[in-house]
Amino acid sequence: MQKSPYVFDVDVDGFEERVLQASEGQPILVDFWAEWCSPCLALTPALERTVGAYGGQILLAKVEVDDNMKLAGHYRLRGFPTVILFHKHEELGRFSGARASHWIEEWIDQHWR
Template identity: 50%
Template sequence: MTLKKIDNLIFNTSHEHFDKEVIETSKTTPVLVDFWADWCPPCTMLTPILERIVHAYNGKFLLAKVEVDDGHNMKLAGHYSMRGFPTVLLFIEGEVKGRWHSSKPEHWVRHFLAEHGVNE
């Protein structure tokens, strides 16, 4: 695997490695995927919330980051029918089990995770 780790719970991924790093990994551990861009203020607001939650859950899920302006990553965003950013997808057992668009408060994200069986 060519995970570009930020730490043991957060990693950057790309179109080229998405199947292996996200879909395959999600077969054993849920993966929350944040599709973001530098020019996107709501993306900047959401990042610290997601990072705080992934660390609080301590391994119950992983956080993958996909920068949509990087290379072919916009094709990946198109594949998952994204119309705006940030868009966040939750992969469990190799499939998208949930998604949302735009920045959300921490309590909303925690509720979203719990609805999909990911608990602290």
Template identity: 45%
Template sequence: MHLAILTAIVVATFTFLIVRSLRRSKQAELSDNRSQHEAFVNADEFDEMVLETSHKTPVMVDFYAEWCGPCRNLTPLLAKFADDYQGAFLLAKVDVDKNEQLSHRFGIRAMPTVLLFRDGECVERFMGAKLPHSIQYILTKHRIHEPKAASSQNDAQE
């Protein structure tokens, strides 16, 4: 009886360690593919990295959860925009499961939710995955434009 319990504990511990290791390697892989204009932000650094930075450069904040299917579709799209716009805005990513206080502070009720900050204030908010033209419209509406060199390269590719 005791041997069966001990075996179950060893198997459960071993499984936990393998799953944790796989998650960490997946997170490292995802962070390696991150845009240079993108950063993960937590509650302790939010005011400085988002609100203060938004006085110089617009900051788009992606409130996401790893378990969220639409988030997995929107995240790479936002990262591509951040790269294409070459610093015209910064992309801040907030994991809602690790930063519940930020979710409460900004009234996040669904994932993904994206907020755009300018001059320390939220000037735009949308929920759910969006198509590229919708995101481009939001950026243009707030006078955030893709650099000319990048847009002419995209035109040449199409």
């Protein structure tokens, strides 16, 4: 299966440039997840469908927390998955846990539009 052009992996070294600076132009959802986390794995398809539905207006950055604990600590994450929406360098909102695509779309519209 081909990976979506709207989804990319990011680590602590690239976070400033690929998420915070890039969010100046368009909103970026950041999915903090872990391979051992079942709800994280369940959320991934819903997030990918959601960003696909926006047709490139929103991007999805995936941060594997076991390899990037500094980022998880910096954003004071208490559980996984946690998704944070950034736009213009600002955190617009966050949610935790697995959610359906329609819920995520409504959440984005409430926080971004």
